[in-house]
Amino acid sequence: MHVRPRRFPSPRELVLRAGPLAAICVLCATTPADTPQLLAMLADWASVVVAALPYVVLGTLTAMTLRRFHARGHLAVCMLAICNPGCDCALNGFADALSHADPSLAGFVLTFAAIASPVSLAVTYAALGPHMTVIRLFGAAVAAALTALAWRVMPTRAMQGHHACDVAADPPHVLATALVGVLCAAAAAAAGKQLLPPQFFLHVSAAAIAATGALLSPCSTADPFMAASLLRDARDQAAFVVAAQGASVRQILLLGRSFGVARSIVATLSCAIACAAAVCVA
């Protein structure tokens, strides 16, 4: 009987596994009781991660199931990514499934789905009304089209990243890489929320609001309510909702992981142009 030798994890994997666990243990053991800001930051971080996990798991399992039964066809994956009933966190699984598809198609689908998923449009309609919902759709279409166009003309060797070969097909690896992005995005959102002064949004431009939205917004179902509560101007709200998912930390890490740093940067710039377009029509 052939016994497959156990694969010893690489130093990088050991650091990725042991580092966060050690940090949590040290933090739990040494955090003084009178640090409300630090505890609030930790609670925010944990809430974002735990809230995202069901969608990450569901999206990953769905995409892997589709990939297994439609090994060469990406149409089903694309349609399900755009129409997925969950939030943008589910795209972590679809990104891996689309990493072998046509780059321009993958860029269009992942950008559009991040900004204008059905649930995010429904929540935008409920919180901000039909006009802002149309603007969000417009911003998503512009960002997706620009991303697809840019990725089509980029050279193939720009396709760096961890999925250049077929090694990332097992669920533990796919989930682990997806979770790394969620953990980093959650940390950025929690830190930004605690460090920004109150009434910050009253004194900044639409560009700064878009950048803040990309940093702060934890979920595509949350940014419409955040925009409705924190912002008064329709242009500021348009910039916030388009940038909050199209250029978020999670989206940048997702695209960088699956399609390379260069394509991730180009997609972020496309989203910035789409934000400007949305502000103009708002």
Add this chain to the structure above:
Amino acid sequence: MTGAIAFEPHGHMLVAAPAPVTACTAAILIVVAFRGAPARSIQFALVCGALAGSCVVSAGAPAVRDVAAHAPRGHAADDLFDALDALDADPRAVEHREISVSGTWLPPRGGWPAAVSRRIMTCCAADAVDIGFDVVPRGEVHLRAGSWVRVTGLVHVTLRDGDIRYEIAGATVTPP
């Protein structure tokens, strides 16, 4: 950590998802992790995660920090949001009238007046927004921040930092 938050009675304050959804996700992740890593490291990770989750839950959801004055559309019906909607629709019809609203108490802090608010949470505690009124009490109020109170007083419309804010002046603040 996910499992600890799911099974803690106060864990629902950190995420909007029901506890069974969170618990099922935790179970799936544990099964997947056991398939992909040595059992000993998974056991260590489970202990650390449970410890971290318990610490996070015992700290609770972040306290009210600053209160916005405008309720978003599509909110659940209750006295505080209904009052804000009425003010947004026609401030003159409500200004200088007496209203009574219930919500979470926030004492004065950093130059800002006290406030009564309700939290809207769509996805998780990080995206939660506190919506409510500034409060100028009639006398001293010795209630802990986060207490559930009923505030009764006259509504005034004020301007602070270029933003319209609604204030309940001469207010009586009482536990329900």
